[in-house]
Amino acid sequence: MASQDILVSEVGPRDGLQSIKPILSTAAKKAWIDAEAAAGVREIEVGSFVPAKLLPQLADTAEIVAHARTIPGLIVAVLVPNAKGAEAAIAAGAHKLTLPLSVSETHSLANLRRTHEQVLAEAKQIADLVKAEPEETRPHFEGSLSTVFGCTLEGAIPDAQIARLAEALMAAGCDEVGLSDTTGYADPRAVKHLIQLVRGVVGEKALTGIHLHNTRGLGLANALMALECGLTTLDASLGGLGGCPFAPGASGNIVTEDLVFMLESMGYSTGIDIGKLLAVRQILRENLPTEPLYGFTPDAGLPLGWRTAQ
Ligand code: ZN
Numbered sequence: 001m002a003s004q005d006i007l008v009s010e011v012g013p014r015d016g017l018q019s020i021k022p023i024l025s026t027a028a029k030k031a032w033i034d035a036e037a038a039a040g041v042r043e044i045e046v047g048s049f050v051p052a053k054l055l056p057q058l059a060d061t062a063e064i065v066a067h068a069r070t071i072p073g074l075i076v077a078v079l080v081p082n083a084k085g086a087e088a089a090i091a092a093g094a095h096k097l098t099l100p101l102s103v104s105e106t107h108s109l110a111n112l113r114r115t116h117e118q119v120l121a122e123a124k125q126i127a128d129l130v131k132a133e134p135e136e137t138r139p140h141f142e143g144s145l146s147t148v149f150g151c152t153l154e155g156a157i158p159d160a161q162i163a164r165l166a167e168a169l170m171a172a173g174c175d176e177v178g179l180s181d182t183t184g185y186a187d188p189r190a191v192k193h194l195i196q197l198v199r200g201v202v203g204e205k206a207l208t209g210i211h212l213h214n215t216r217g218l219g220l221a222n223a224l225m226a227l228e229c230g231l232t233t234l235d236a237s238l239g240g241l242g243g244c245p246f247a248p249g250a251s252g253n254i255v256t257e258d259l260v261f262m263l264e265s266m267g268y269s270t271g272i273d274i275g276k277l278l279a280v281r282q283i284l285r286e287n288l289p290t291e292p293l294y295g296f297t298p299d300a301g302l303p304l305g306w307r308t309a310q
Contacts (some may be wrong), residue, residue: 006268007233009043010036016241017057026060028287030067039276043075049085065092083125096140103162104151120168127173143169144178150185163201176206184215188225195229209233212254219254239293255295
């Protein structure tokens with residue numbers, strides 16, 4: 001297979017941390033981000049601009065963004081739940097903003113207390129804030145279609161509804177949309193189907209990334225299908241940190257170490273030094289001693305003769 005550049009987006013400092021109880025110190029978060037960037041990770045979702053009282057774990061997001069911005073070449077991504085969060089994210093200097101829109105309206109109401117129309121209105125406001133920034137420093141704005149592979153409250157979501165919402169996010173002013181398997185329901189066939197469905201509505205350039213969980217062990221199979229369909233950005237979390245609120249005992253996002261191992265073994269270029277990446281786990285082990293860390297590659301080690309494609 002021809003070498004191709006794949007962007008592995010580390011989401012552990014946001015998605016991983018937001019679903020665990022022990023608070024990771026600001027210093028440890030900075031050390032984690034520094035070490036991953038030094039291993040060659042080029043994009044990190046470092047936090048979320050939600051009210052501190054709702055999510056104390058991520059209360060230091062502005063400080064973390066300011067720190068991450070000092071790392072040359074690193075794309076500093078954040079989650080924003082609404083326009084107010086986007087304002088704070090832009091003020092802090094984030095390079096990429098992601099607004100989740102749950103395609104299940106029941107889930108949207110339960111989690112954000114907002115209807116689809118209300119979330120789309122926030123998307124429009126965020127797009128206006130983004131466009132008011134000078135072009136050189138304007139952040140990238142993604143609308144993430146969450147629960148797109150199915151919802152714990154509604155089950156499967158009709159294709160027509162997904163297509164309509166993808167189109168509406170672009171019409172609101174998003175630069176692109178993403179697919180998010182919030183609930184760990186995805187399988188490779190569904191991945192292919194949804195990529196084709198959404199690209200059919202927004203075009204190829206406006207869907208480049210996918211956010212996968214490994215809840216039922218299909219994470220890498222789903223990632224492989226996404227690659228074969230032409231997606232180039234894959235979210236993952238170091239050590240699969242985070243677990244799943246819907247499936248006690250299950251791992252969280254796909255494991256960054258295993259994903260990088262698969263990609264580099266296949267001849268894709270990620271720019272990541274896997275040896276250095278594996279060493280970053282020590283920071284989590286020391287600072288979050290009660291949290292399980294997942295991953296097969298870290299346990300098994302690299303095969304004899306294996307080398308990074310650098
Ligand atoms: Zn997630």
